[in-house]
Amino acid sequence: MIKRIEKIKAWQIFTVTALVFVLGFVMMCGYHCIRETSARKDGTLVTYTLTADDFELRDIKKTDDGWRTTNHDSQMRLEKEQKFSSMKFTMDYSVEPGEIVVYYKEPGDEHYSEQKRLWAQPVDGTDNRYIVQMPVKQVTAIRLDPSMFAGNNLVFGDFVFNEEKQIADYFDVTYTHVFCLVLYTLVVSACLKYGQEFLTKKFD
């Protein structure tokens, strides 16, 4: 047994570790995919559309041709108990809005918190469509903060909730994923080799 452990080479350690991480990632994405698909199947996750008028507006006024923020902390609230996985919307602005954030409350939460927020990402290939998404959760309310600045003239299109995703979307890879893969493959491999050295009593 020790002889077998001794024979393991560095490149083998790297490859196996990297594979384990990649497979783990794939399985986790697959798990989210399955959860959402089954939630759609049994009707608890529903795709539907709303307009900006369906939200409760704070510090943002309706004008003749759209909406205008009146201070730096304008909010649009939706008190609705639902299974939530994504919200896609169109927003035109007169000035760079800075952060576009969606906060959400889960059952039992009294207040919105910094730990439960999503940042709107631009939708590929468009310059005024945004999406917030997360693995499906039961929420009691969501809150959209559309702009960090006051005096921003906004025009909203439809708000599409829980739009069905392509299978590929569940396996979206970001820079952070790649970075973590590299960092952790290196660190875990280094530790595995340490384990190998410990077991074979041959410290290099």
Added chain:
Amino acid sequence: MLLNSLFALAVVIMFAFALHTLTGIKSRLAPLVSITTLVAVAILCGMYDLLKPGVVLAYAVGVAAFAYSLYKAKDSLKEKLASFLSPGVVLFILSSFAMLLFMAMRQPLMTEWDEFSFWGISQKLLKIHDQLYTYYKSSMIGNSTPPGLPVLSYFFQRFVPEFTEWISFLAYDVLFFACYSAFTAAFEKESWNSAVMTYVFGFLVPYVFEVYTKIIYLEPVYMLTYADIPLGVVFAGAMAVYFFSENTDSRTILPVLPVIFFLTMIKDMGFALSCIVVFMAFFDMWVGRKEFSFLKIRGFFGKVAAAAVMLITALGTFLSWSMHMARVMERDPFALGGATNMGMVEMLITGVKELLIGPRSEKFQVITDLMVKAFFRTELSFLGSGIRIFIIITAVFAVAAVLNDKKGFLRTVTLYVTSLIGFVGYYVFHIFLYVYIFKDNAYELVSYNRYIYPYYIGWMCFGVFALCLAVKNGRRFLSKTALFCFSGIILVLFHVYTDYEYLFIGCAERNFATRRSIQTKADYLDDVINPEDVIYLYSGGDNGQRWFIYTHQLAENYIIEDFGVDTTGMTEEEIRTAYRQKLYTRFTEKGVTHVLIDSSSEFFIDTFGDLFDVPMDYVGLDSVAYYKVNYTDDWFSFSEVKGGVVK
């Protein structure tokens, strides 16, 4: 753009290979020596107004040396390559290429205040003019800082048409990775896992001293042009190049010289750190290199000669920059500027006297008390305040000392004592700076963390160097466990205190929102702004940040700041007249030719509205206006050049 930085990186690697093959320097130390040598060539040429050809010369030197080394090693190329591609070098190459790819795709922008007042804008100007910033006037604050980092950035974008911020970041990152590679110098191929854990520690060390509490804002490490992290990391790198060398002759010392040169060229404080490196190296030679000969001089005199050569390099570099400034900008080379306009030597003498003999001025006493308190109380890391960091570093040294072999024990203890003395000197030096040089007004320790943590970065790395020595030569199992645990704990804490979306790798576009909005406005006016325009910028309600960003965006122009008027006891009519008169005086003094309205205000329109040829529109976040100043005999007016909504 990608191609130029790719080529520059390739030249660094090629030259590193040449250095390793031709001089026998350890492969892991070669990248740092390579990059500092090549950039040194460019800096030296730049000081004689030959910056553009200087960089090409540096490229040529790198490629030529590589070609020559291939020729010399043609019989044993495979072995040379294998010995070059040690774990540290492989990690260096991998990290640099990965960072290049990432930066080229993500293209982050500068986000910090002082990047617009000096650190970033100096690099932009250098690129626009293809000359060191001592050769021309600009609205930059403080251009007496040595040009090490701007020339480093220029080295990677010499042939790029326009200044590109992500290439600046990349240049710094390649320098850091070269230093981290040097940290792993104790380890050969078989000890790759120790090399990995040391490299990971290096990669995280800037975060150790930049993150104090759980971050909730962008933490721009690895996408930053400030000099503090380079000071700390290159300080550690310089010591690594000396410390891990196993030669007993001048081959230990000569590779350190370009690194000392570059360290001194990062910032004035780099000179102090270089001197401390020489101090530590000198004593290490006593205990660690018994059979030492420098340029054929043996024993005591050999060591003195070696230390003297290093010291002369540091001093020579520092003086050459002062001389350059005196020659080109007509400045006194020895004045440090500041509140009492003191020369450096004068400051040291006065300071030491006041510290040891007294009497102490009130300011001196207050600052000294604050500095002592700060050591114990001021948090400058997620590990805690100075005292905690000192304890942790001492613990690392202690473990390293105990687990080392006999020679390693002596070297570790010597390194600890000399680095401790160095720290005290560095700290006291800062007391003098705060008392005599920095702004007179408040008795506070401005930017304490940023000035002090470079030493802590180096110091913590020295502890890890001693531990690496123990892993190599001492009780291997225990030291290796200690090294892994230490790096592991740093890695865990790193995750506790940071979130990937606030780091360079995952940061969102929103961080660049203000930059982009100003960029859009400046681009809109691109066809009507000329480099000779002297511009008065008005941005109602700005706290200075938008002005800074504009000076960076319109780097070729001279942009004058806003001003205040003392209006105590005046009536409304008098206030209006006072402001108008002050504006006129200011305009004529500075030779203002144009007015740029970033955003107007009611006050502005009321006070100056009638000076505009067309009634002024309200200018907000989505619009901008540019006016030409027309002077008559004793007054002025503004005519519109271009204005409107930008998108």
